[in-house]
Amino acid sequence: MKILIVGGGMGGTILANNLARRLKAEIKAGTVQVEMLSASDKHAYLPGLLYVALGRMAPAELYRDQASLLEPGIAFSVDPVTEFDLDTNQVKTRGGRTVGYDFLAIATGSRIWPESIPGLAENAEFFYTEETAVKMLGRLREFQGGKVVVAVGVPHKCPMAPLEITFMLDDWFRERGMRDKVELHYTYPIGRTHSLENVAKWATPEMERRGITYETFFNLKEVDGARKVLKSEEGGETSYDLLVSIPAHKGMAVIEENKLGQNGWIPTDRESLKMQGRENVFVLGDTTNLPISKAGSTAHFEAEVIGENLAAIARRGAPVRRYDGKVFCFIEAGSDRATYAMFTYTQPPDPREPTRAIHWFKLAYNQLYWASARGLL
Amino acid sequence: MADRKLIDARGSFCPGPLMELIAAMKMVPVGDELEVLSSDRGSASEIPQWLKKAGHEHLGTSEEGGVWHIRVRRAR
Numbered sequence: 001m002k003i004l005i006v007g008g009g010m011g012g013t014i015l016a017n018n019l020a021r022r023l024k025a026e027i028k029a030g031t032v033q034v035e036m037l038s039a040s041d042k043h044a045y046l047p048g049l050l051y052v053a054l055g056r057m058a059p060a061e062l063y064r065d066q067a068s069l070l071e072p073g074i075a076f077s078v079d080p081v082t083e084f085d086l087d088t089n090q091v092k093t094r095g096g097r098t099v100g101y102d103f104l105a106i107a108t109g110s111r112i113w114p115e116s117i118p119g120l121a122e123n124a125e126f127f128y129t130e131e132t133a134v135k136m137l138g139r140l141r142e143f144q145g146g147k148v149v150v151a152v153g154v155p156h157k158c159p160m161a162p163l164e165i166t167f168m169l170d171d172w173f174r175e176r177g178m179r180d181k182v183e184l185h186y187t188y189p190i191g192r193t194h195s196l197e198n199v200a201k202w203a204t205p206e207m208e209r210r211g212i213t214y215e216t217f218f219n220l221k222e223v224d225g226a227r228k229v230l231k232s233e234e235g236g237e238t239s240y241d242l243l244v245s246i247p248a249h250k251g252m253a254v255i256e257e258n259k260l261g262q263n264g265w266i267p268t269d270r271e272s273l274k275m276q277g278r279e280n281v282f283v284l285g286d287t288t289n290l291p292i293s294k295a296g297s298t299a300h301f302e303a304e305v306i307g308e309n310l311a312a313i314a315r316r317g318a319p320v321r322r323y324d325g326k327v328f329c330f331i332e333a334g335s336d337r338a339t340y341a342m343f344t345y346t347q348p349p350d351p352r353e354p355t356r357a358i359h360w361f362k363l364a365y366n367q368l369y370w371a372s373a374r375g376l377l
Numbered sequence: 378m379a380d381r382k383l384i385d386a387r388g389s390f391c392p393g394p395l396m397e398l399i400a401a402m403k404m405v406p407v408g409d410e411l412e413v414l415s416s417d418r419g420s421a422s423e424i425p426q427w428l429k430k431a432g433h434e435h436l437g438t439s440e441e442g443g444v445w446h447i448r449v450r451r452a453r
Contacts (some may be wrong), residue, residue: 016437080424116403153398154392154396154399154400155392155396156402159391159392184405189395189396189399190393190395190396190399190423190427191395191423191426191427194392194396195391195392195393195396196390196393197389197419217426217427217430217431219399219431233431234427234430234431235430248400262404263404270388291385291386291387291388291389291393291394291397292389292391292392293391293392294390325388329393341391343390343391344387344388345387345388346388348390349390349391374435
């Protein structure tokens with residue numbers, strides 16, 4: 001049985017290691033093969049970019065050699081897939097290889113799409129890539145005061161990022177003794193300050209306490225860089241001196257090019273995590289079109305379900321688990337406190353009051369992540 | 378309507394049915410209809426509220442077995 005994993009991000013890596021541990025004997029005996037094809041020889045801890053943008057982590061801390069994270073027995077190549085032929089159970093790679101499989105897991109992830117909003121890419125600061133996070137840090141260091149606007153695209157990766165960057169920016173300016181020179185304005189696409197109602201119930205009074213103004217039902221339409229004005233689909237308009245954006249995301253180009261899903265999101269069964277209409281293709285992480293958070297924890301929990309099911313298929317011929325929609329997100333509530341939200345398809349989250357302990361645990365997790373990627377945590 | 382795009386947002390606490398609709402609305406041409414399935418009672422008021430603000434059309438809402446079906450049309 002040959003299992004091919006396309007994508008070496010969080011989901012693909014956790015899945016590969018999960019399989020290698022569960023099927024160690026079968027891999028050793030040669031009855032199961034696990035292969036990973038990735039676009040990079042590096043593995044990036046993307047949640048760390050938020051800290052890079054605020055000077056609290058160095059870019060070099062975010063990377064490890066991908067091969068060093070993988071269990072023995074996993075065949076790994078830096079050779080991204082360019083073509084999927086799901087009818088013949090094979091893919092073609094940029095390097096010219098044709099790779100067959102019995103089961104395929106697609107975990108190619110997502111990318112920012114600021115170009116979807118006229119003027120956004122040229123005028124806003126982002127923290128979703130190393131380059132843009134470092135540039136944002138430079139802008140913040142030079143910023144002498146004025147109106148800072150946080151603007152949010154849809155859909156976006158890491159649902160807590162809009163709140164986290166807002167509260168962390170508030171503390172950034174306070175710690176530098178310049179909060180009185182800054183007007184901090186938060187905008188959000190729906191009718192409250194966060195999609196999770198219980199999180200919004202906590203975040204809204206927290207913004208009021210900190211003197212952060214907010215505007216809801218604000219969906220980015222365009223940025224007029226000459227006038228430094230942001231316009232919304234709902235007819236709103238707000239000026240800015242520094243624009244920080246959580247841009248809209250889309251799936252990877254190879255998914256769209258192969259017509260596997262509109263905007264790069266693959267239609268996926270919410271419980272089996274199989275691609276709709278395909279019995280031997282699984283999808284995980286940002287790549288799915290599921291109506292749940294595009295977050296690392298989502299990829300992690302999905303990888304565990306798929307790993308257990310593929311191992312069960314290899315041994316007993318049938319899957320044993322269903323994904324329940326579990327997501328866990330830390331929420332940084334400033335520079336020294338944090339809380340978290342955990343929820344499933346049926347259980348809403350109930351975040352507690354932020355504490356220093358959770359913040360320190362989040363900082364610890366930034367390092368523990370490497371154990372998580374290896375399938376140890 | 379046979380070609381109405383279905384957005385199955387049942388069980389979606391985050392990003393939630395409205396955010397799913399906003400994302401989907403950008404991907405269809407003006408005039409197309411969409412139907413959101415939501416298990417959150419709040420969607421029945423929140424989604425029409427946004428449609429009004431954003432200038433889109435609310436075609437109707439019905440509830441069946443704890444699932445709200447909200448039909449909309451992209452108007453601009």
